[in-house]
Amino acid sequence: MSLLKLALGLILIALTPALQAREVTGIAAKVNGRVITKNEVNYHLTPYRQQLDAQMPRKGKAYDQLIGKARADILDSLIERELILSEFHTKIKGQIPSHAIDSEIKRQIRELYNNNRSEYVKALRQAGMTPQQHRRETEKKLIVQAMRAQQLSGSVPPLPNEVSAEYNKHKLKMRDMTGDALEFHKIYIPKFDQTNPLITPEIQLELAEDITEQLKKGGDFAELAKEHSTDSYAEDGGKVEKTPRTDLSPAFAAILMETDEGKILGPLEDARGYTIIRVDKKHYGPVPSLSKVRKTIEARVRTRKNKAKQDRWIKRLLKNAMITKNI
Numbered sequence: 001m002s003l004l005k006l007a008l009g010l011i012l013i014a015l016t017p018a019l020q021a022r023e024v025t026g027i028a029a030k031v032n033g034r035v036i037t038k039n040e041v042n043y044h045l046t047p048y049r050q051q052l053d054a055q056m057p058r059k060g061k062a063y064d065q066l067i068g069k070a071r072a073d074i075l076d077s078l079i080e081r082e083l084i085l086s087e088f089h090t091k092i093k094g095q096i097p098s099h100a101i102d103s104e105i106k107r108q109i110r111e112l113y114n115n116n117r118s119e120y121v122k123a124l125r126q127a128g129m130t131p132q133q134h135r136r137e138t139e140k141k142l143i144v145q146a147m148r149a150q151q152l153s154g155s156v157p158p159l160p161n162e163v164s165a166e167y168n169k170h171k172l173k174m175r176d177m178t179g180d181a182l183e184f185h186k187i188y189i190p191k192f193d194q195t196n197p198l199i200t201p202e203i204q205l206e207l208a209e210d211i212t213e214q215l216k217k218g219g220d221f222a223e224l225a226k227e228h229s230t231d232s233y234a235e236d237g238g239k240v241e242k243t244p245r246t247d248l249s250p251a252f253a254a255i256l257m258e259t260d261e262g263k264i265l266g267p268l269e270d271a272r273g274y275t276i277i278r279v280d281k282k283h284y285g286p287v288p289s290l291s292k293v294r295k296t297i298e299a300r301v302r303t304r305k306n307k308a309k310q311d312r313w314i315k316r317l318l319k320n321a322m323i324t325k326n327i
Helices: 017-025 038-055 060-092 098-112 117-126 131-151 160-174 201-216 221-228 250-257 290-305 307-319
Strands: 027-031 034-037 181-190 239-244 264-269 273-283 323-325
Touching (some): 027 038, 034 038, 034 060, 038 060, 038 117, 038 250, 038 264, 060 131, 060 307, 060 323, 098 117, 098 131, 117 131, 160 290, 181 201, 181 250, 201 221, 201 264, 201 273, 250 264, 250 273, 290 307
Antiparallel strands (some): 027 034, 027 323, 181 273, 264 273
């Protein structure tokens, strides 16, 4: 099963250690004198970049544009967050209970990292963030949620039919993702061929791309897997039986669960090679009952119904703020 593991991200460009340090620890923006660091931006960008790295082996202009847009969007959201935090510290001066922070971190590890703490720590390291810094990030997130909820107090309440509709629309996203499982076919092309030193990663990528095109045009997956794949599934035509999501890397699992059944996906890149996938069947984890998530669903409805009020609040905060961006 180790060949299923994808690396959690690749280096975007080769930088000297000094330049790398400045990128991680530099200032991304200042909001009323309070600093938003680049490693905060990188932390929030990491899950998206991990998936994009795997899905776009050739990187290029389109990749740079997607990363640039995501980085800009994240910075804007962090600036908005800092404005809300500033209001909290000025007017509320309260604290988020430690158990609430612990609970949210556990949820993130479960849903973003397949309940694998080592993957969580690895992702933090890649983003240039310590567990202590992440805990502070989580506390900030909970403060912002609480402040947004306070803004909606006394606003238009959700109706029962609106709650039911919202639940039915979003309940699958609220499932226990650690209960997910997948059935799929795969072809694995290594970057290097130990029997032929003339084979380069570029040649292997071209081969993987060619196989992908053949499959999209109706090629027989099993035959192509037997001919080209180098892993233990090749002799079975690349068929991978029902596999728990938690047996896959977080990035790999997220990509597959977001892919329609029957679709050809790839080539996906990891540190050692390229993988071509056909998702055969997705099995979803258990969905919570409405009674268990009613407060969350009601908050979603209330936020949507009172968006204009929220927008006026944020507009007021922005108008009175001093903001400078460095990226």
